[in-house]
Amino acid sequence: MQAYEFINNLIPPLKLTDQAKMALAWMEEIRTDLLPVVDKGKFLGFLSDEIIFDLNDPEKFLEKIPLNSYNCWVYTDQHVYDILKISAEHHSNMVAVLDREMTYLGVVTMEDAISAFADSLSIQSQGSVLVLSMNMSDYSLAEIARLTETENTKILSSFISNDPLDDSKIKLTLKLDQPELRYIKATLERFGYKILDHYQEEAGISSEEDRIGNLLRFLDI
Numbered sequence: 001m002q003a004y005e006f007i008n009n010l011i012p013p014l015k016l017t018d019q020a021k022m023a024l025a026w027m028e029e030i031r032t033d034l035l036p037v038v039d040k041g042k043f044l045g046f047l048s049d050e051i052i053f054d055l056n057d058p059e060k061f062l063e064k065i066p067l068n069s070y071n072c073w074v075y076t077d078q079h080v081y082d083i084l085k086i087s088a089e090h091h092s093n094m095v096a097v098l099d100r101e102m103t104y105l106g107v108v109t110m111e112d113a114i115s116a117f118a119d120s121l122s123i124q125s126q127g128s129v130l131v132l133s134m135n136m137s138d139y140s141l142a143e144i145a146r147l148t149e150t151e152n153t154k155i156l157s158s159f160i161s162n163d164p165l166d167d168s169k170i171k172l173t174l175k176l177d178q179p180e181l182r183y184i185k186a187t188l189e190r191f192g193y194k195i196l197d198h199y200q201e202e203a204g205i206s207s208e209e210d211r212i213g214n215l216l217r218f219l220d221i
Helices: 020-030 049-055 080-090 110-120 141-149 182-190 208-219
Strands: 034-039 042-048 073-075 094-098 104-109 128-134 155-162 170-176 194-200
Touching (some): 042 049, 042 094, 073 080, 080 094, 080 110, 104 110, 141 155, 141 170, 182 194
Parallel strands (some): 073 094
Antiparallel strands (some): 128 170, 128 194
């Protein structure tokens, strides 16, 4: 799950000696609105079609055009989680990947990163999603797993975030391997766990749109 595994080799880097019109042509060809700019192996930032349209000078060389998100990069051995974090911080659909000598290696697109993240969280597996609220001091995944297993259900993955209803608590999102939640909910509530929400999924998820939709529901975005 390291960044180098998800480099998209179909995204070409631009050079400072390229012109804006060529950048637009490449963007149109590969259907993107963003491309990385590299000089002598060093990542300089991203060029967007919006910047080019605002300049309204297709003959202009990239060395004369200001770039965005020059800090939007990760090291090659960083986790896919870091890619998503950097992407969110810079509001960018691409993140550059550099080695430890700061040499540019390529980019990871958010579509590829989300797909990898979805795989890591068992999003495609049939089952259900359960969202709990609790104090951090009360959090014990081992205890929660024990309770769910009494109902012949296993936790495939879990995710912790802040509880939007109470800043003093955390929100625990669980992906379970069973679609039926009635008895699991009753058991957890009996032991004092507060259930915020739940999603019961259906089998046959195959499209990328459904895959990403399930990830967003899992993260409650």
